[in-house]
Amino acid sequence: MKLKILIFTLLIVLTFSSLLLAQETPVQKMFFTLFNNDYENIEELFTDNFLQQVPAANVEQILNSYSSQLGELKEVKQTQEGYSLIFENGSAPSQLTLNDQGKVAGLWFGSISLSQDNFDDILNGFKELEGDVSVYVAKNNSEEVVAYNSDKDLAVGSTFKLYVLKALYDSIKTTDKAWDDIIRLEEKNMTLPSGIIQNWSIDTPVTVKTLSSLMISLSDNTATDHLIDYVGRKNIEKMVDKKNIPFLKTSDMFKIKYGIGDDKVNEYLNNSVEGKREILNKLDDITVSRNDISGSAKLIDSIEWFFTTKELSNIIYELKDADEISINPGLASKENWYKVGYKGGSEIGVLQLTHLLQKNANSDIYTVSVTVNNQNGVESNKIQELVSRLISVVDNLN
Numbered sequence: 001m002k003l004k005i006l007i008f009t010l011l012i013v014l015t016f017s018s019l020l021l022a023q024e025t026p027v028q029k030m031f032f033t034l035f036n037n038d039y040e041n042i043e044e045l046f047t048d049n050f051l052q053q054v055p056a057a058n059v060e061q062i063l064n065s066y067s068s069q070l071g072e073l074k075e076v077k078q079t080q081e082g083y084s085l086i087f088e089n090g091s092a093p094s095q096l097t098l099n100d101q102g103k104v105a106g107l108w109f110g111s112i113s114l115s116q117d118n119f120d121d122i123l124n125g126f127k128e129l130e131g132d133v134s135v136y137v138a139k140n141n142s143e144e145v146v147a148y149n150s151d152k153d154l155a156v157g158s159t160f161k162l163y164v165l166k167a168l169y170d171s172i173k174t175t176d177k178a179w180d181d182i183i184r185l186e187e188k189n190m191t192l193p194s195g196i197i198q199n200w201s202i203d204t205p206v207t208v209k210t211l212s213s214l215m216i217s218l219s220d221n222t223a224t225d226h227l228i229d230y231v232g233r234k235n236i237e238k239m240v241d242k243k244n245i246p247f248l249k250t251s252d253m254f255k256i257k258y259g260i261g262d263d264k265v266n267e268y269l270n271n272s273v274e275g276k277r278e279i280l281n282k283l284d285d286i287t288v289s290r291n292d293i294s295g296s297a298k299l300i301d302s303i304e305w306f307f308t309t310k311e312l313s314n315i316i317y318e319l320k321d322a323d324e325i326s327i328n329p330g331l332a333s334k335e336n337w338y339k340v341g342y343k344g345g346s347e348i349g350v351l352q353l354t355h356l357l358q359k360n361a362n363s364d365i366y367t368v369s370v371t372v373n374n375q376n377g378v379e380s381n382k383i384q385e386l387v388s389r390l391i392s393v394v395d396n397l398n
Helices: 002-022 026-034 048-053 056-070 119-127 157-174 208-217 221-231 233-237 250-258 262-269 273-281 309-318 380-397
Strands: 073-079 082-087 090-098 104-109 132-139 143-148 182-184 205-207 339-347 350-358 365-373
Touching: 026 073, 026 082, 026 090, 048 104, 056 082, 056 090, 056 104, 119 132, 119 143, 119 380, 132 309, 132 380, 157 208, 157 221, 157 233, 157 309, 157 339, 157 350, 182 208, 182 221, 205 208, 208 221, 221 233, 221 250, 250 262, 262 273, 309 350, 309 365, 350 380, 365 380
Parallel strands: none
Antiparallel strands: 073 082, 082 090, 090 104, 132 143, 132 365, 182 205, 339 350, 350 365
């Protein structure tokens, strides 16, 4: 009899504990409060510091935008990266932090994924964008799934670093170079961000593997320029066509665009390949600061790295086993995929996003590459939303 009572008591305790675990956390409750359109004083939910950065009217506009596209919020799931908001017509990732008084101190929403989406609707969205647009989705690097201007050479920003990575892998495979080789940072290769090691001391010893990881995950320009010297500019040029020869370092690009006069720029553009190399060799004494960078697109049709989305899909597929491409998943969520790779690039007037996606160990591998060039600037938020929708539709193919 005592045993039966003990078992019954344990069942009650376990049931009560399960109910407690099932209850919504304060953060999850806050999401539902935020998406309650009848809430009148939304500013009361946020800290003063937050509202100084993002006015309440802007918050309401964002919430209404998500609600209008996705419908009613149904569920809030906690993930490793924050929260997944499950709506009536789709989902979106989000992050939210509360202060000690339960007010919102930090809030971020990611790109939406529509549950009834399709490639045709997404492609129509890309076609509405201003500027030059290229879209390519392929399966197993052989079957075209979506192709729109996929053979058009466009400026791709830092996505060119995939070619440096490929040359590095080939070099380590075929020569005596090794991942644990030490490269000491040199003044000539200390360049402008993105990245972090431009602030490190000259002569700092860094392994090749560290540089390659920083080059891809953080798009570190200084790491990139050191690796271009390490593998040799001409070895990279064997992988590209003439429009990318000479193959520019990031410091070359900054110096030509912002460090020399228009006459010198025209001299470079109108010169032979060997003449261009001579000019590049004389750039070491040119310095460019962040203050020299203009706020508008400059020479994105001539001083850049130019590739098609088909070429970028091919190169990231060739690098599918490189661990560097998986450090930063881009717009994909690592939780949703067995393998995810990413490299992107941007500057004013240029946005490029290339992903590699595999759902399970034995499933098909998809590549998704999108490039937009526009002299008047690109709609970054809209492009990222459309790419996220492409990734979501690819996810539903598996």
